[in-house]
Amino acid sequence: MKVSYHNRGKEFKEVEFAFSYDLPSFLVYYADLISYKGLAKLTGISAAQLSQYISGYRxxxxxxTQKIxxxxxxxxxxxxxxQLV
Known part of the structure; x- marks a missing residue:
């Protein structure tokens, strides 16, 4: 795209994207990569409590949120x- 803009004499503006999730959306999106049990171990927040966030019960x-x-x-x-060897 940069080359195309340059060839046409147009300015190409760089942009950056930042992705923001609310906690339940994050948990749903990454559910196949991060288990409740694993996240509970990382954060000290119970798997049951994390599940309640996804369900909307809590x-x-x-x-x-900051702790997680x-x-x-x-x-x-x-x-x-x-570094793997």
């Missing part, structure tokens, strides 16, 4: 530094 507090986000970021950082 709504996570901002503090709980921090745990996922820490896990992601750990994985990004992983």
């Amino acid at each position: 709504t996570p507090s901002p503090k709980t 986000q921090a745990a996922l970021h820490a896990f992601g950082n750990e994985l990004s530094q992983l």
Whole structure:
């Protein structure tokens, strides 16, 4: 696309996308990759409670949402530094 714009003498503007999910949507979207049990182990929040967030039976507090986000970021950082031999 950059080359096409350049060839036509047009300016190409770079854009960045940020994806934001509410907690239930995140849990549903990644359910086939992250189990409740695994997420419970990472966050210290019970699998039953996580299930209630998805079903809409309970709504996570901002503090709980931050706790889950921090745990996922820490896990992601750990994985990004992983080296397999």
